[in-house]
Amino acid sequence: MRPVGDITRGTTAPNRLRRVDRWMVRRLGSVLRATPEPLVVDLGFGALPLTTAETFDRVRAVAPGARVLGLEIDPERVAAAQSWARPGLSFARGGFELAGLTGRITALRAFNVLRQYPEEAVPEAWAQLRAGLTADGLLLEGTSNEIGQRAVWVTLDRNGPLTLTLSWAMAQVDPPSAIAERLPKVLIHHNVPGQPVHALLQELDMAWHTHAHLATWGRRQRFAAAGRTLAARWPVVDARHGPRRGELTVPWETVAPV
Ligand SMILES: C[S@@+](CC[C@H](N)C(=O)[O-])C[C@H]1O[C@@H](n2cnc3c(N)ncnc32)[C@H](O)[C@@H]1O
Numbered sequence: 001m002r003p004v005g006d007i008t009r010g011t012t013a014p015n016r017l018r019r020v021d022r023w024m025v026r027r028l029g030s031v032l033r034a035t036p037e038p039l040v041v042d043l044g045f046g047a048l049p050l051t052t053a054e055t056f057d058r059v060r061a062v063a064p065g066a067r068v069l070g071l072e073i074d075p076e077r078v079a080a081a082q083s084w085a086r087p088g089l090s091f092a093r094g095g096f097e098l099a100g101l102t103g104r105i106t107a108l109r110a111f112n113v114l115r116q117y118p119e120e121a122v123p124e125a126w127a128q129l130r131a132g133l134t135a136d137g138l139l140l141e142g143t144s145n146e147i148g149q150r151a152v153w154v155t156l157d158r159n160g161p162l163t164l165t166l167s168w169a170m171a172q173v174d175p176p177s178a179i180a181e182r183l184p185k186v187l188i189h190h191n192v193p194g195q196p197v198h199a200l201l202q203e204l205d206m207a208w209h210t211h212a213h214l215a216t217w218g219r220r221q222r223f224a225a226a227g228r229t230l231a232a233r234w235p236v237v238d239a240r241h242g243p244r245r246g247e248l249t250v251p252w253e254t255v256a257p258v
Contacts, residue, residue, distance in 0.1 A: 003095030004128065007074045008116040010047030016148035017051045017111055019167040020140055021058045023247065027155075028107050031136050032063035038106040041098065041132070044113035045070040049081040049091060055109065056089045066106075071099060096125050098132040105132045108139045111153070114185045115143045122186045126156060133158045143182045145172075150179045154186065154252065161252035163237060164197075168246045170219040176208050176226070177201040190257040197255045204230055204248070220244065 025032075032038045040059050042052040052070035059066045071094035072078050081091035092099055098108075114125055129139050135158065142153025142165075149169035155162045164187075166179055180191045180201055191198050207226035214222040227243025230236060237249040 001097055001100065003073045003093055003099070004097045005073050005095035005125075006117070008044075008113070010074065010077055011112070011146070012046035012048060012050055013146055013148070014050050015054065016144055016146070017055070017109070017151070018148055019144070019151045019169075019247075020109065020111060020142060020153055021055050023165060023167070024107055024109065024138075024140055025058050025062050028138060029062045032059065032066055032106060035063075035106055035134070035136075036065065038063060038066045039101070039104055040066055040068045040107040041101065041105045041109070042068065042070045043072075043094070043096075043098070043108065043110040043129070045072050045077070045081065045091070046112075047077060047080075049084050051111070052081075052091070053084055053089065059107070060088065069101075071095075096128040098129065101132050103132070103134060106134050106137045108132055108137065110139065110141045111151075112143055114141060115188075117185060119185055119189055126161075130156055130158050130160070138162075142184045143188075145182055150182045152179060152182050152184055152187075154184055161256070163249050163252055164255050165247060165249040167248075168223070170223065170246055173219055173223055173246065174208070176204045176223070187255070187257065195257060197257075200230075200234065200250065200255055203233065220246070 042055055045052045049070045056068040068089050070091040073095045075093055078091055078093045139156040140153045144151035149172040151167045153165055187197050207229035211222045211225040214225055224243045231239035234250055242249055
């Protein structure tokens, strides 16, 4: 089967996807451990599979039996990646059809891939990627900046989108709404007045400014307080711990474009 999709820019960087990987390992750790030889797929690893190899180490730390497969649509990048392979970590050519791995993937990461497609391509790509998941598997589809200090992703299961997570390194949190330039393709054109994601970012900025007096205690304290304030009006998931880590997760239906 011919891989579905287009070859796009292969930009990547070491440690760029640490924020989404940590979240994935926390969220899926027990599923990965409970599944014999769980399969984790990194779709669109780029010019070099740096982030795939890092994911392999992070996943293996919680699930030593896990296998990680990097898929990439560009055959030259797949060939270049072969020298990175080791037991449990492999690379192959594939696109949104996931090289035929229907229903077998426990964790599927597609980062900085759909960002380079038109918005109209998102529903079909999501549908194809979701079909690759096991019943308890998750797809993390999102975007980050070049060095991974800001990242935003949609988490989906086989049935559809579940949540949106925004994640900041504290060095890049002022103001929180500056993360808007890293919204995934499905949202980036909807950060305008009248759209829920715009309201979320505006209210978060307001809460951040309200807690300016906490700046002397550091940005983490200030962001955690802003997260608590936001949680009074938005159904923030894990409002107690998420903001302390620089993360904000909300149900997808609260931010889906209207
Ligand atoms: C910007 S790089 C992202 C690299 C890495 N994921 C990261 O975030 O650092 C995007 C890569 O996705 C690949 N790509 C684009 N569409 C794809 C598809 N449908 N299936 C597999 N790979 C794809 C491109 O060829 C490119 O190498």
